[in-house]
Amino acid sequence: MAQTRNEYWSEIRSVYKDPKDYVLAGRGNAYVRIDAEAKVTGTAVYTDDVYLPETWYCKLVHSPYAHALIKSIDFTEAEKVPGVKGFLTGADFPEGHNLGNPEAFKELADKEPLCRRKVRMVGDEVAAVCATTEEAAEEAARLVKVEYEPLPVLLDPFDAMALDAEPIHYPADQPGTANNLSIFTVMKAGDPDKAFEEAYYTDKSYYKTQEMVHAAIEPHGAIAKYENGEYTIWSTTQGAYVSRYWVAWGLGVPESQVRLIKPMVGGGFGGKLDVFAHELCPCKFAERTGHPVKCILKRDEVFKCTRTRHPISFQIESAFSKDGKLLAKRCRHILDGGAYGGSGIAANTLSLICATFPYKVENIDMIARRPYTNHPASGAMRGYSACQVHFAHEIHMDEVANHLGIDPLELRHKNEITPYYTGPTGLEFTSCRFKECMDACAEAIDWKNRWRYPKGSGQAIGMSGSGFMSGTGFPVLVTPHYCSSTTIVRLNREGYAVVYTGANDIGQGCDTVMAMIVAEELGLNMDEVKVVQSDTTTTPWDAGSFGSRVTFLGGNACHHAVGDAKLKLLKHWAEEWGCKPTDIKMADHRVFLPGDAEKNISYNEACYGYEEKNFGRCVAGVGAYNHEGDKDVYVKNVGNYATAYSFSASAAKVTVDMETGAVTLDDFIFGHDCGRPLNIRAVEGQIEGSVLLGFGFTCYEECVYDKDGRHLNPSFRDYRFPTALDMPNITTKVCSEYDEEGPLGAKEAGEGSTAPVGSAIGNAINYATGLVIKELPITPERLWKALREHERTGKTEFGGEDLPEKFANMPPLPKRYNV
Amino acid sequence: MAKRVISFKLNGVDRDELVLDNMTMVDFLRKQMHLTGTKRGCEEGECGACTILLDGKAVTSCTMLAVEADGHEIVTIEGVRKDGVLHPIQKEFIDKWALQCGFCTPGMIMSAISLLNENPNPTEHEIRDGIAGNLCRCTGYVKIVEAIASAAKIMAKEVAK
Numbered sequence A: 001m002a003q004t005r006n007e008y009w010s011e012i013r014s015v016y017k018d019p020k021d022y023v024l025a026g027r028g029n030a031y032v033r034i035d036a037e038a039k040v041t042g043t044a045v046y047t048d049d050v051y052l053p054e055t056w057y058c059k060l061v062h063s064p065y066a067h068a069l070i071k072s073i074d075f076t077e078a079e080k081v082p083g084v085k086g087f088l089t090g091a092d093f094p095e096g097h098n099l100g101n102p103e104a105f106k107e108l109a110d111k112e113p114l115c116r117r118k119v120r121m122v123g124d125e126v127a128a129v130c131a132t133t134e135e136a137a138e139e140a141a142r143l144v145k146v147e148y149e150p151l152p153v154l155l156d157p158f159d160a161m162a163l164d165a166e167p168i169h170y171p172a173d174q175p176g177t178a179n180n181l182s183i184f185t186v187m188k189a190g191d192p193d194k195a196f197e198e199a200y201y202t203d204k205s206y207y208k209t210q211e212m213v214h215a216a217i218e219p220h221g222a223i224a225k226y227e228n229g230e231y232t233i234w235s236t237t238q239g240a241y242v243s244r245y246w247v248a249w250g251l252g253v254p255e256s257q258v259r260l261i262k263p264m265v266g267g268g269f270g271g272k273l274d275v276f277a278h279e280l281c282p283c284k285f286a287e288r289t290g291h292p293v294k295c296i297l298k299r300d301e302v303f304k305c306t307r308t309r310h311p312i313s314f315q316i317e318s319a320f321s322k323d324g325k326l327l328a329k330r331c332r333h334i335l336d337g338g339a340y341g342g343s344g345i346a347a348n349t350l351s352l353i354c355a356t357f358p359y360k361v362e363n364i365d366m367i368a369r370r371p372y373t374n375h376p377a378s379g380a381m382r383g384y385s386a387c388q389v390h391f392a393h394e395i396h397m398d399e400v401a402n403h404l405g406i407d408p409l410e411l412r413h414k415n416e417i418t419p420y421y422t423g424p425t426g427l428e429f430t431s432c433r434f435k436e437c438m439d440a441c442a443e444a445i446d447w448k449n450r451w452r453y454p455k456g457s458g459q460a461i462g463m464s465g466s467g468f469m470s471g472t473g474f475p476v477l478v479t480p481h482y483c484s485s486t487t488i489v490r491l492n493r494e495g496y497a498v499v500y501t502g503a504n505d506i507g508q509g510c511d512t513v514m515a516m517i518v519a520e521e522l523g524l525n526m527d528e529v530k531v532v533q534s535d536t537t538t539t540p541w542d543a544g545s546f547g548s549r550v551t552f553l554g555g556n557a558c559h560h561a562v563g564d565a566k567l568k569l570l571k572h573w574a575e576e577w578g579c580k581p582t583d584i585k586m587a588d589h590r591v592f593l594p595g596d597a598e599k600n601i602s603y604n605e606a607c608y609g610y611e612e613k614n615f616g617r618c619v620a621g622v623g624a625y626n627h628e629g630d631k632d633v634y635v636k637n638v639g640n641y642a643t644a645y646s647f648s649a650s651a652a653k654v655t656v657d658m659e660t661g662a663v664t665l666d667d668f669i670f671g672h673d674c675g676r677p678l679n680i681r682a683v684e685g686q687i688e689g690s691v692l693l694g695f696g697f698t699c700y701e702e703c704v705y706d707k708d709g710r711h712l713n714p715s716f717r718d719y720r721f722p723t724a725l726d727m728p729n730i731t732t733k734v735c736s737e738y739d740e741e742g743p744l745g746a747k748e749a750g751e752g753s754t755a756p757v758g759s760a761i762g763n764a765i766n767y768a769t770g771l772v773i774k775e776l777p778i779t780p781e782r783l784w785k786a787l788r789e790h791e792r793t794g795k796t797e798f799g800g801e802d803l804p805e806k807f808a809n810m811p812p813l814p815k816r817y818n819v
Numbered sequence B: 001m002a003k004r005v006i007s008f009k010l011n012g013v014d015r016d017e018l019v020l021d022n023m024t025m026v027d028f029l030r031k032q033m034h035l036t037g038t039k040r041g042c043e044e045g046e047c048g049a050c051t052i053l054l055d056g057k058a059v060t061s062c063t064m065l066a067v068e069a070d071g072h073e074i075v076t077i078e079g080v081r082k083d084g085v086l087h088p089i090q091k092e093f094i095d096k097w098a099l100q101c102g103f104c105t106p107g108m109i110m111s112a113i114s115l116l117n118e119n120p121n122p123t124e125h126e127i128r129d130g131i132a133g134n135l136c137r138c139t140g141y142v143k144i145v146e147a148i149a150s151a152a153k154i155m156a157k158e159v160a161k
């Protein structure tokens, strides 16, 4: 396949614009978002804004128990509410059509559209109500009586792994053989045991991260209608095609009868990748009632019933030479998977992949386990596993540096990944400016004078580094379709072009990037490129917005599509003009042979001429892009994961109030290697947003549960994340080179940028306080307690105190991946 | 549930509307008036996505009943562009890329208008304070603060003219 791809591409590439002629992607990027005006005037249409006459409303009935059997469901009282039109239970959906992610094993599709016999988390959906108004639906949902038989609740992932634990999904074959693992991953390379034996320095440390949520300001929701035997759904999704697959499967109908439209989406961050009951139930009700039916979640439902970021417990052992060369790493990651698999499955393998870079390490012995618990299901979240992993591993890096007496920046430089390095498990790095990212941050924060803030003085700077895949080649939610992106571009003789892209803009601005790529290649203005947004009927296949794949895969697909169209057009004119297609240029709305005033026509004339010659056929191009990886990566755990990798570094300056434990983030520098930035303000925007997420992760956010698994802070009042007053100034340093494989030379700037934030802040807090905090979040209360305890007892390390014993007493890995 | 007629000004137009006594302002605007620019992010007064102007001051419309508008003036995001011309704050939000998903944007702009109504020349801290009740999960606020500061300057120049 590579061969055909290369031949086809090299012909297309021959008519691409020379990067030095870029107008939009070069010279200051003076173009604006194509959706900006709609968004500042309130006319942008999000799911809840889709208005269809005679719409009825759906509300879901949630379990108050974290683990229980459903004994009975009684609608008698609910039925009496005026305006109620119908009810659904699990029995209304075909049995066995579970939702999830059977990437490696079919059992991983583990979520029923509505629970039939058992609930596994507080908030699990057991029934749905339809009524003429939202208020009536809410009232009726409250009146549905469900009788439960409670089961033992498992909230600690280590308890859940015990062989005599209550099974959450799979009944044990025999007593004492329970297996609550949803997946486990083993990754080995080199000879780690030997390396550990021979090393000058070895250690073993423990770290722990918490459960947080995506908290997109737009709540999840959907509106569905049923006409001519077809379901049409507008949904807050990050991947229209993948959602469509699961909706059709859950309903038990062919994909051809489901149309999924992604309108504007108010942020996703990974939380809108999975498919949910609030998408399936309106479809069913629409079919039964003939009315459009809408279901928008309330904020507390978003907190309790959608997805979270995996809390991870880490045991990290490292081996270094005397002069600071990283020789080997042994690590054990325990990911609290919560009640279901879904988009959370890939987090397990990813947590190990992330631990193998951005530093060279040849000898590794890594195992990650993802047990089910009765917490809400953990899923994908921006910086997918990388945030947690780079928090633990980068705090660890500074600890090692301090033990070895080597400057932490120096230690990182000694081990940094360099261009075209191949990792021990087969990651093939290409362009890499990791060193430059670190140096830019160090210079901007004045690292070399860092001891102007003495240790324990309440002020300090901290640094960290990370890497991320630029465009994952692997699906997060597997469907029979592969993880590619496809785009169609049509050139119109009336002076514009239309791009039909499946790429899912959820706020990051990819629709604008697609328009820009097309405008750039065709020499059109931005407003002469019309974008048709992801809609399974009108736009071609795309696997979704995740794994930092949109710009890279979608952008490349779009570049190839416009290249394909351009090649056809230029071939035609080359024949007319007796020259080569590569001699012809397109710029400023004209198609011309440079230096020949006769051969200079408008874009409109060029398209018209082509059509005239081709019996009215319009100029159209199709482009696709995928990463030629191995689909079995989740089973084999070796191989290359992406076509390119981004790198980043962070530097944070903090002030800690040593009396109260309050942390102020004074300054933040972010160095990012994102290839050629396609729009500098878009890149900065992604980075600034990443710093907010990273600061929230480090110092603010945590979902808190009682012993029965009830979420105690499901509101923005009690689950705080940084406001405008809490955020510092942020300086972005783009340290990039053109990436050979990227669209117009770009790599990713969406997820990798979240990865080093937490550890830079964490390292700074550690220097400021003279302590080592190993558990997140570092709230004022926790820090205050640690500071006081340090005064009393001299203890310096805090967090994860329960982990050594828990890791030591883990049961052996099961023989097979799943029961 | 009882209904009554309220008289108020909405985006510059005098209106009499029959409303349910217990309907929140945000639901009234969205469901009855089909003005969907005002967003529902939390419906408990915490995120600011539903911010509107009540007599020129920013309020969260999810914590207000529609009947409370009786005798008052309401402006929503749909009423900010005048005669087809964007407000300087809207223009600066576009030019500075002060939005991503845009879901917080209408509320953010209403808070910014209210802030600049009261304090035409705010410091950076005052801007941050003015939008502290508007949560944004995408932008880190950097470009929003920049856009409001720049709009304030432009508006001051316009007034000077």
Ligand code: FES
Pocket (backbone or CB within 6 Å): B039, B040, B041, B042, B043, B044, B045, B046, B047, B048, B049, B050, B051, B060, B061, B062, B063
């Ligand atoms: S919706 Fe009103 S403050 Fe959140």
Ligand code: FES
Pocket (backbone or CB within 6 Å): A217, A266, A267, A507, B099, B100, B101, B102, B103, B104, B105, B135, B136, B137, B138, B139
């Ligand atoms: S732009 Fe998405 S919440 Fe502010």
